[in-house]
Amino acid sequence: MFDLFSGLPLAVGFSLVLALTLVLVFEFINGFHDTANAVATVIYTKAMPPHLAVFFSGICNFLGVLLGGVGVAYAIVHLLPVDLLLNLESGRSLAMVFSMLVTAIAWNLGTWYFGIPASSSHTLIGAILGVGLANGLLTGLPIGAGINWGKAMDIGLSLVISPLAGFVMAALLLLGLKKLFTGSKMHKTPEERRAIDNKKHPPFWNRLVLVLSAMSVSFVHGSNDGQKGIGLVMLVLIGIVPAKFVLDPASTPYQIQRTYDAAAHLNDLYLRNEALLRGHLTLKRPVNADLPPAPRCDPQDTLSAVQAVRRSLDGVRAYEDLPPDVRGRVRRHLLCLDDTARKVINLNVLPAGETADLKRLRADLSATTEYAPLWVIAAVALALGMGTMVGWRRVVRTVGEKIGKQGMTYAQGMSAQITAVAAIGVANAFSLPVSTTQVLSSGVAGAMVANRSGLHNGTVRTILLAWLLTFPASMLLSSGLFTLAVLLLGV
Known part of the structure; x- marks a missing residue:
């Protein structure tokens, strides 16, 4: 880990430390900002004492980051167009990362201070989109080229659909519990349980489900939200x-060979389907594959990039055997090949079998570019886990008491949490970032409506307003900060 500072100028090394620190601060704030949502129901229903709920939630968040992979991390990274990722250099990379992080941290702290369950995911994604748009305008690109709009649409749909699904699923689940367990003690609020049964805690089975589902929410939160920090760290490291x-x-000879073979198979697949791709993808024989890659991806250079990858990796058993400039060149070629393959898939002109093969080849091409060192994953996991253990009180009361006009029953808490686990788990399977805050709060609202408890209009209005303002506010702030930094620093 510490060898990454070797040979760096003092100013660049200091900037690197500051950037990495800000990423970890963001994850720490994310921990106590979002985990309040994960433990709100289990604390409010007295299923667990607050200190135990927060402690075990922190552990589950930590484990979620460690075991969650990096699919969501690179879904976030690839919101930025591949041409920008190709040309990251230290000055602009630092301006980009600092703008995103200052925006995300400021908005998260503000909404936490006022006890509003706003979305950290919305904040970070809005900040990334703002930087992408500002970079496009500053470099003279068309407005549509500043962002990977295909990935942005996928993520946008997941952020819109997940809370709606949470609302409906929680409502249906609660109605099912009311039908199956009419008159059960699970439909009491903690206050009713104390007044009628003289009991402080939920019935045993309800308590067990509440505890397990709350810890599961924390785990899937770590495996989804934690990856956003991993993606940011990798942007910092690759840029600086x-x-x-x-x-x-750490790639093994086998993994490098898979990348080498994928390039060859990609070449064959394109030539095999040249008639179908004519007019969409111009294929030409490489003239000189030793030339350095162009600053922007050109589908016409696809076969040149294939041959360049194969020449560079022929006989290579470890990437460290390659000179640094060759490693950078290989990465740029692989990113371009992956980007072109994605565009070819979206054309829907290939037979189903060829499309499936192309998707597998994409996975092999990106296997050694979409990764994160263990120390990065562990650092983000630790920051998220530690953040979980502080600052949760402000949001717990909002979720437990202020969304509905009546207090939350045990069945409502279970319905909201089980729904959140299912929705976020599905999103993880498809490597899509979602908002734990939105899914859980929507689940609570759905359960309240299904129980005819009614919603507290003032609180719901405040939450909705925060959700609506988060995207534009974070986009404007990050784009303004990025533009200011680029103009002042001349990068």
């Missing part, structure tokens, strides 16, 4: 110390 991180230094 690219020689060490453009390709996974």
Whole structure:
């Protein structure tokens, strides 16, 4: 880990430390900002004492990050167009990351202070979109080229659909519980349980489900939200110390060979389907594959990039055997090949079998570029887990008491939490970032409506307003900060 500072100028090394620290601060704030939502029901229903709920939630968040992979991390990274990712250099990379992080931290702290369950995911994604748009305008690109709009649409749909699904699923689940367990003690609020049964805690089975589902929410939160921090760290490392991180230094000879073979198979697949791709993808024989890659991806250079990858990796058993400039060149070629393959898939002109093969080839091409070192994953996991253990009180009361006009029953808490686990788990399976805050709060609202408890209009209005303002506010703030930094620093 510490060898990444070797040979760096003092100013660049300081900037690297500051950037990494800000990413971890963001994850720490994310921990106590979003985890309040994860433990709100289990604390409010007295299923667990607050200190135990928060402690075990922190552990589950930590484990979720460690075991969650990096699919969501790179879904976030690829909101930025591949041409920008190709040309990250230390000055602009630092301006980009600092703008995103300052925006995300400021908005998260503000909404937490006022006890509003706003979305950290919305904040970060809005900040990334703002930087992408500002970079496009500053570099003279068309407004549509500043962002990977295909990925943005996928993520936008997941952020819109997940809370709606949470609302409906929680409502249906609660109606099912009311039908199956009419008159059960699970339909009492903690206050009713104390007044009628003289009991402080929920019935045993209800308590067990509440505890397990709350810890599951924390785990899936870690495996989804934690990856956003991983993606940010990798953006920092690749932008500032690219020689060490453009390709996974821990790649095995087998993994490198898979990348080498994928390039060859990609070449064959394109030539085999040249008639179908004519007019969409111009294929030409490579003239000189040793030339450095262009600053922007050109589908016409696809076969040149294929041959360049194969020449560079022929006989290579470890990426560290390659000179730093060759490693950077290979990464750029692989990113371009992956980007072109994605566009070809979206054309829907290939037979189903060829499309399936192309998707598998994409996975092999990106296997050694979409990665994160263990120390990065562990650091983000630790920051998220530690953040979980502080600052949760402000949001717990909002979720437990202020969304509905009546207090939350045990059945409502179970319905909201089980729904959140299912929705976020599905999103993880498809490597899509979602908002734990939105899914859980919507689940609570759905359960309240199904129980005819009614919603507290003032609180719901405040939450909705925060959700609506988060995207535009974070986009405007991050784009303004990025533009200011680029103009002042001249990068």
